[in-house]
Amino acid sequence: xxxxxxxxxxxxxxxxxxxxxxxxxxxxxxxxxxxxxxxxxxxxxxxxxxxxxxxxxxxxxxxxxxxxxxxxxxxxxxxxxxxxxxxxxxxxxxxxxxxxxxxxxxxxxxxxxxxxxxxxxxxxxxxxxxxxxxxxxxxxxxxxxxxxxxxxxxxxxxxxxxxxxxxxxxxxxxxxxxxxxxxxxxxxxxxxxxxxxxxxxxxxxxxxxxxxxxxxxxxxxxxxxxxxxxxxxxxxxxxxxxxxxxxxxxxxxxxxxxxxxxx
Amino acid sequence: xxxxxxxxxxxxxxxxxxxxxxxxxxxxxxxxxxxxxxxxxxxxxxxxxxxxxxxxxxxxxxxxxxxxxxxxxxxxxxxxxxxxxxxxxxxxxxxxxxxxxxxxxxxxxxxxxxxxxxxxxxxxxxxxxxxxxxxxxxxxxxxxxxxxxxxxxxxxxxxxxxxxxxxxxxxxxxxxxxxxxxxxxxxxxxxxxxxxxxxxxxxxxxxxxxxxxxxxxxxxxxxxxxxxxxxxxxxxxxxxxxxxxxxxxxxxxxxxxxxxxxxxxxxxxxxxxxxxxxxxxxxxxxxxxxxxxxxxxxxxxxxxxxxxxxxxxxxxxxxxxxxxxxxxxxxxxxx
Numbered sequence: 001x002x003x004x005x006x007x008x009x010x011x012x013x014x015x016x017x018x019x020x021x022x023x024x025x026x027x028x029x030x031x032x033x034x035x036x037x038x039x040x041x042x043x044x045x046x047x048x049x050x051x052x053x054x055x056x057x058x059x060x061x062x063x064x065x066x067x068x069x070x071x072x073x074x075x076x077x078x079x080x081x082x083x084x085x086x087x088x089x090x091x092x093x094x095x096x097x098x099x100x101x102x103x104x105x106x107x108x109x110x111x112x113x114x115x116x117x118x119x120x121x122x123x124x125x126x127x128x129x130x131x132x133x134x135x136x137x138x139x140x141x142x143x144x145x146x147x148x149x150x151x152x153x154x155x156x157x158x159x160x161x162x163x164x165x166x167x168x169x170x171x172x173x174x175x176x177x178x179x180x181x182x183x184x185x186x187x188x189x190x191x192x193x194x195x196x197x198x199x200x201x202x203x204x205x206x207x208x209x210x211x212x213x214x215x216x217x218x219x220x221x222x223x224x225x226x227x228x229x230x231x232x233x234x235x236x237x238x239x240x241x242x243x244x245x246x247x248x249x250x251x252x253x254x255x256x257x258x259x260x261x262x263x
Numbered sequence: 264x265x266x267x268x269x270x271x272x273x274x275x276x277x278x279x280x281x282x283x284x285x286x287x288x289x290x291x292x293x294x295x296x297x298x299x300x301x302x303x304x305x306x307x308x309x310x311x312x313x314x315x316x317x318x319x320x321x322x323x324x325x326x327x328x329x330x331x332x333x334x335x336x337x338x339x340x341x342x343x344x345x346x347x348x349x350x351x352x353x354x355x356x357x358x359x360x361x362x363x364x365x366x367x368x369x370x371x372x373x374x375x376x377x378x379x380x381x382x383x384x385x386x387x388x389x390x391x392x393x394x395x396x397x398x399x400x401x402x403x404x405x406x407x408x409x410x411x412x413x414x415x416x417x418x419x420x421x422x423x424x425x426x427x428x429x430x431x432x433x434x435x436x437x438x439x440x441x442x443x444x445x446x447x448x449x450x451x452x453x454x455x456x457x458x459x460x461x462x463x464x465x466x467x468x469x470x471x472x473x474x475x476x477x478x479x480x481x482x483x484x485x486x487x488x489x490x491x492x493x494x495x496x497x498x499x500x501x502x503x504x505x506x507x508x509x510x511x512x513x514x515x516x517x518x519x520x521x522x523x524x525x526x527x528x529x530x531x532x533x534x535x536x537x538x539x540x541x542x543x544x545x546x547x548x549x550x551x552x553x554x555x556x557x558x559x560x561x562x563x564x565x566x567x568x569x570x571x572x573x574x575x576x577x578x579x580x581x582x583x584x585x586x587x588x589x590x591x592x593x594x595x596x597x598x
Contacts, residue, residue: 110481
């Protein structure tokens with residue numbers, strides 16, 4: 001009798017916190033293909049939220065609406081209390097939404113610090129000309145990288161020399177490094193080995209403990225169960241269910257994805 | 264369970280540290296053997312030694328003076344070409360743009376403009392032509408090869424139309440002094456070229472624009488994902504190439520003493536050659552300025568040395584072509 005009571009109180013407590021991001025009745029069509037149909041879901045601040053679903057369920061499309069690549073045909077997305085209308089990924093970044101892309105979006109021929117500060121370079125104004133402040137960027141990059149659970153070689157080495165896990169760490173570091181409020185990760189460990197996956201997961205958990213909200217798309221159910229606080233299930237362009245991770249099982253999630261179980 | 268996991272994480276961390284240590288040594292080695300970048304300076308050195316042994320007048324003050332003067336135009340064009348190639352493009356029109364700019368210089372001169380305005384007209388012509396090509400390539404998303412090949416034809420055609428095929432003799436004390444005076448044995452043309460090269464070295468490595476040029480060349484997708492406008496970068500690099508063609512045109516007019524609609528095709532081949540010798544990656548993303556400058560000096564020394572040795576002029580294009588393909592081969596084997 002006491003247990004449900006405390007649970008209820010914590011639940012109502014979490015309800016009092018405003019969601020960081022609310023997707024309301026969002027639809028998006030590409031020609032005759034309806035990629036998203038009336039999607040509703042929300043992300044709480046300071047939590048890891050996972051979106052799962054089969055290939056083509058609309059996960060990536062939905063995430064691209066949040067990161068400014070697509071614009072919904074209808075419906076609204078409210079972020080941090082205000083409806084968003086991003087025209088480009090740049091707008092999303094300025095609002096505080098960072099995306100770690102599946103293809104990592106690093107320039108191999110540039111160094112780690114150059115990648116960390118790409119299009120955010122620190123400059124010293126010399127009249128009308130901005131001169132790169134290389135020293136400051138290097139030392140800042142050093143500091144950003146030193147907090148990583150993953151061993152990254154000197155920030156002056158080129159990304160070409162980095163392993164998959166190290167690259168992923170640099171990508172995540174870049175996304176988390178600039179006072180972002182929400183970090184979106186599309187399949188953050190898909191290309192990694194077992195040990196590297198473990199370290200990247202450790203890194204993701206550290207971001208949460210630092211107060212970042214994180215949204216991950218993953219095909220790896222074990223990972224979703226390990227990492228996330230909240231799971232949303234998508235099927236055929238709809239968001240069909242939402243569960244607190246602690247109150248569901250891998251079996252239930254699989255059943256929801258395949259449609260064997262109705263929400 | 265937990266002790267094993269901590270052991271598991273501790274172990275790769277330890278074994279991970281070792282390769283990092285080793286990497287820093289091999290890295291230093293690799294950055295030294297990043298020798299496609301060193302091909303031009305080393306090649307230049309070897310060439311100078313060989314020619315000096317074969318003909319002792321090669322390193323005489325007079326000949327050094329002549330070589331530097333001859334290299335100035337090519338240095339400017341190579342700097343422009345480097346910016347374009349750093350984005351993974353190529354500017355086939357750069358020499359023709361120079362011709363067009365030179366002809367426009369003559370038009371200004373014919374209209375009794377001051378020499379300063381004529382110079383400005385040449386640079387403005389070059390930059391506008393470059394800008395136009397850049398907009399078509401960047402915004403229109405048309406292959407640079409085709410656009411600049413068309414540009415080559417259009418610019419040389421325009422030069423002929425505007426000048427009616429006739430050279431305009433330019434008699435000016437300023438231009439004469441530009442081509443004959445200098446500091447010591449170093450003539451003004453090469454001083455101008457080296458100062459411009461130095462400035463654009465700064466642009467490439469010490470400005471946001473330069474970083475974005477290398478990023479756009481290294482990975483368009485990655486650059487775009489961080490909000491860099493590829494179209495804007497492409498437009499800008501072809502404009503830089505145009506500005507360089509305009510500056511080179513001033514030196515050309517000073518050197519020839521006339522603004523003429525000559526073809527100048529050897530400058531196109533040599534500008535690409537200097538960039539290749541300079542170890543600039545043809546797919547983009549990696550570039551230096553000083554190395555293509557050495558490449559330009561090397562090509563000039565090669566032509567000059569062969570002439571001194573009495574080798575027929577007809578063999579020179581063969582030598583230049585051979586050296587360039589050899590340099591490209593060396594760069595290939597670096598990987």
